[in-house]
Amino acid sequence: MSKLHLVFGGRVTDPQGTDFSDLPNIHIVGLFDNYADAEEAWRANAQRTVDDAEMKYVVVHLHRLLEPDA
Numbered sequence: 001m002s003k004l005h006l007v008f009g010g011r012v013t014d015p016q017g018t019d020f021s022d023l024p025n026i027h028i029v030g031l032f033d034n035y036a037d038a039e040e041a042w043r044a045n046a047q048r049t050v051d052d053a054e055m056k057y058v059v060v061h062l063h064r065l066l067e068p069d070a
Contacts, residue, residue, distance in 0.1 A: 004066070005038035006031055009045055009057030018058060029057070 007029035011022040020026060029045055032038035038059045049055040 002033040002063070003035065004031055004033060004062040005035055006060040006062050007038050007041045007045070007057065008060070009049070009055060011054045012056045015053045015056065018056070020056075021054075027057075031062075035059070035061075 008026055009029065010020045010026040013019045013021045027045070029041050032041065042057050042059050046057045049057070
């Protein structure tokens with residue numbers, strides 16, 4: 001089974017948290033079948049928005065949500 005990862009970003013209410021304040025405008029970067037590609041996509045988007053403290057990109061390990069006991 002592929003280890004799926006979701007990369008997305010958007011505006012957060014607190015730069016240290018993950019409370020996304022503008023859900024309709026979340027930027028879905030994509031789904032990736034390995035962490036290395038997901039991290040590369042995350043890094044590119046995070047660096048592109050580094051000057052905006054309210055923008056945050058994250059990597060979600062979907063494979064952990066799909067099979068939590070694995």
